[in-house]
Amino acid sequence: MAKQITAESVLDAQCILILGGNEVTVRIIACLLVTNGAIVFISSPNDTDLKADLEYIRKQVPGCSVTGTTATIESANDVARFFLMAEIALPKHDALIYFPDKGIPAPDFMIAANRLFTMMANHRAGYLINIGSDPGLLT
Numbered sequence: 001m002a003k004q005i006t007a008e009s010v011l012d013a014q015c016i017l018i019l020g021g022n023e024v025t026v027r028i029i030a031c032l033l034v035t036n037g038a039i040v041f042i043s044s045p046n047d048t049d050l051k052a053d054l055e056y057i058r059k060q061v062p063g064c065s066v067t068g069t070t071a072t073i074e075s076a077n078d079v080a081r082f083f084l085m086a087e088i089a090l091p092k093h094d095a096l097i098y099f100p101d102k103g104i105p106a107p108d109f110m111i112a113a114n115r116l117f118t119m120m121a122n123h124r125a126g127y128l129i130n131i132g133s134d135p136g137l138l139t
Helices: 005-011 023-035 049-060 076-089 108-121
Strands: 015-019 039-044 065-070 094-099 125-129
Touching: 005 049, 015 076, 023 039, 023 049, 023 065, 039 049, 039 076, 049 065, 065 076, 076 108, 076 125
Parallel strands: 015 039, 015 094, 039 065, 094 125
Antiparallel strands: none
């Protein structure tokens, strides 16, 4: 039986990755998570947006722990780099919040994410939260 995911269980996660999503959504979710003590790693499409997103989150929640890298989910190479950079930046990964896009085939996403999922399995914790309507990752 699958473990029930609740808002409280996700907020209990210590290190959370956010891949994809629009600027406003990512900022709101990241602020909520860092307010509850999480370490958050985000993606933004370019350096300018990444700097603005990080500054906004840090201004809203001074002293929080948030970092990130540039990545678009339309590019399998960007997705792979996102997971590699997250693995380097964070001590472990408890959750991935993913906003799917039809631009990257599900197999490429799964290949890029394999190291993350292995790390989650090794420390017996983690959530994959898929926010969107792409059924490709749900089958």
